[in-house]
Amino acid sequence: MTPIPFQRDLTVTSKHLDEQNHVNNLEYMKWVLEISEAHWVAETSIDIRKKYAWFVLDHYIQYRQQAFLGEELVLTTWLENYSKIRSERRVHITRKSDDKTIIEARTNxxxxxxxxKKPARITAEIVNPFFEFESA
Incomplete structure (x- = not known):
């Protein structure tokens, strides 16, 4: 089983910056949530999304580099693993010009x-669009 990554590009604008003139840490959190939601929406039907949703249990973000005004970033996400009612999603943000990692995030x-609003079982119907399964 291999995760299928999902990507979006983003250009840093002045609204993303803090008083130090680099991307504000809260922006990274927003981007982690936005790319996660976009991946869910891209791979599931409206019927599934009306019936089910995801609640964040915790976030872990490791900041590796700073990002600045005008830089083009690539946001990449994938489901790392899942169990009966939980999944771990990864998000990596890299700078397009040098492929340096800006942040690495892990969200449960x-x-x-x-x-x-109670936990639901994660079925094959839910996870199949997010993984490539090796045939025997």
């Missing part, structure tokens, strides 16, 4: 039923 998510 709980899969929930939209109606009950």
């Amino acid at each position: 998510w709980c899969f929930i039923d939209q109606q009950t």
